[in-house]
Amino acid sequence: MRIALISDAWHPQINGVVTTLTNTVATLKTLGHEVELITPERFKTYPWPGYPDVGLAFLCGPKARTILKAFKPDAIHLVTEGPIGYAVRRYCHEFGFRYTSSYLSHFPEYFKLRIGFPVWISETYLRWFHCDSARVMVSTASLETQLYQAGYRRLARWSRGVDTELYRPQPKDFIKDKRPIFMFTGRVAIEKNIEAFLKLDLPGTKYVIGDGPQKALLSNKYPAARFTGYQQKESLSRFMAAADVFVFPSRTDTFGVALLEALACGVPVAAFPVQGSKDVIIDAQTGFLNEDLQLAALSALELNSGDCRRYALENTWEKCTKQLVDNLVPMV
Structure with missing residues (x-):
């Protein structure tokens, strides 16, 4: 199958969306599919305020159309709802093409936390963006339930x-x-709620692996914690495997790919009992979920690393990439 994937998130960004897309593209090619990836690297971009590594591509419609017409895809999937996703959605509507889309992140909550943007405006835009999608793909059962209650239909996993x-x-x-x-590993930004982890009274040493707009503030406020900056691939893997507990304080992630990465390293997780964490962690087996994050972190020290690893082995990129392929629809 010839598959066009449209995303406003791509390298050099380091986040769960980029990790998912990178591994999905590689797996699709291994499975014999042809992939055309339309991302910000193919356009002139403008930095998102406070996030210089996040480039937004505006007025990208004409070039995106040229790429799609040359590639002649069998299916189009809109990974994100940003300017590139909007431009390709408009192209599909103009020519009567069917497409699928993904709901990957709670952007309304992020925008509210970062810049005070009203949640209802962002939510209205997202409902409009996905309303004509042949399938709206979500990562977890709890997110599917939440979106269904909010009026989304044609949901798929x-x-x-x-x-x-x-x-x-x-x-x-x-x-x-x-x-x-x-x-903790991930973007050092307000929506990750990292301070809830840093202010815990825990023995030993706290590590924050990653970078972002809150790094300077938090590293100055919590000098006893170790802030390493971004780590990637083998370096990141070595850091994560050396941890005793992975603490995930986010309340807004729809999944949290880092949870699976920690479990694959044999490291149990401590997190709040919220969407994303509840869908990934088996409470009292691969981690502890508790509104008392300190208690969860201390309790996780007692868990078996082998159970964590065995659970992660069941979650392969090939398995979830086949889900994506099964959810795609022909353009015409």
Whole structure:
């Protein structure tokens, strides 16, 4: 199948959407599909305020249409709802093409936290964006329920996977600091709620792996914590495998790919009992979910790393990529 994937998120961004898309494209090609990826790297972009690595491509419709006409896809999937996704949606409507889309992130909550943008405006835009999609793909059962209650229809499941060869158990002595090691990895931004982790009274050492607009503020406020900046691939894997507990304080993630990465490294998770975490973590087996995040983190120290690893092995990129393919629809 010839598949066009449209995304406003791409490298050099480091986030769950980019991780998902990178692995999905590679797996699609392995499965024998042809893929045309239309992302910001193909257009002139403008930095999102406060996020210089996030480039938004405006007025990209003419070039996107040229690319699509040359590729002649069998199916079009809109991964994100930004300017490129909007432009290709408009193209599909103009020519009567069918398409599918994804609801990957709670952007209304993010925009509210970052810039105070009214949630109802963002939610109205997202409902409009997805209203004519042949299928709206979501990663978890709880997100599907939430969107259905909000009026979304034609919902379908597209889960997430993990590279269990890259993320694997490795020696703990990679980190020399006092143990236990409690770790967060991801964008250091307000929507990740990282301060809820940093202010916990925990033994040992706290690690924050990642970068973002809150790094300077949080590293100054919590000097005892270790802030490493962005790590990727093998370096990131070694850091994560050296942790004793992965602490995930986010209340807004729809999935949290980092949860599976930690579990694949044999590291149990502590998180709030909210959407995303509840769909990934088996409470008291691969992690602990509790509104008392400190209690969850301390309790997770007692969990079996082998159970975490075995659970992660069931979540392959091939499995969820086949879900995506099964959900696609012919353009005409």
